[in-house]
Amino acid sequence: SQQGEEDPQALSIQEGENATMNCSYKTSINNLQWYRQNSGRGLVHLILIRSNEREKHSGRLRVTLDTSKKSSSLLITASRAADTASYFCATFSGSARQLTFGSGTQLTVLP
C-alpha cells in the first residue's frame, strides 16, 4: 500500500532553475529515501536520510526531513535537462520491514 503522497504531481521548470518536491508520510519511519526513474526504466537511488537526521546533501541534491510533520523535501539545484524523470520518496519502517513508495513527482526540465 502507498505510504505517502508527493507534491506536486508534476513540475515543469527551465534549465538552471531549482526544483523542489515534497513528500508526506503517515507512520513512524526508520529512514526515508529518494529515487529517480527515467521513463520506463529501473529506479536509481539518490539519497537516504535517517529518522534522526534533519538535512542531508549530495552534490546538487538537498534533502530535509521533519519527523514531527511526517514530511520530507528534495531540492535539486541548477537543474539540467538530464534531470527530467519521475522522483519517488520511499519510507522504511521497522514495523512494516519493507520500502513503501510515495505517489511520485514527474519533473520536466526544459532546455
Added chain:
Amino acid sequence: DTEVTQTPKHLVMGMTNKKSLKCEQHMGHRAMYWYKQKAKKPPELMFVYSYEKLSINESVPSRFSPECPNSSLLNLHLHALQPEDSALYLCASSTGGWDEQFFGPGTRLTVL
C-alpha cells in the same frame, strides 16, 4: 559489480502461457525483491526473499510464483495471467537491512 540484471527486457504472452522472469545480482546482497509497477504509479512490492526466507504481499494472486534458487538469482514464474497483469516488473536487491535498494532495468510484460 553494482548491477542488477533482468531478462527478458520485453515479454508478450497469452493468458494460457507459462513464462518466467529472471533476475541476477553479484553484490553479495542477501535480500531480493519483486515489484510491479503500472504506468504513472509507484512500484508495489510483491515478494521479498531475505536470507532465503520468503515474505509475500498477500494481495498478490497465486498466478505469480517466486523462486530463489540461490542468493544471487531470483525468478518469477507466471501462469494463466490476465491482461491487467500487464506492467513493468522490477527486481531489486539490498543488504537486507534498512539501506538502499538497487533496481534492475525491469521487464515490460504485456498479456494479451
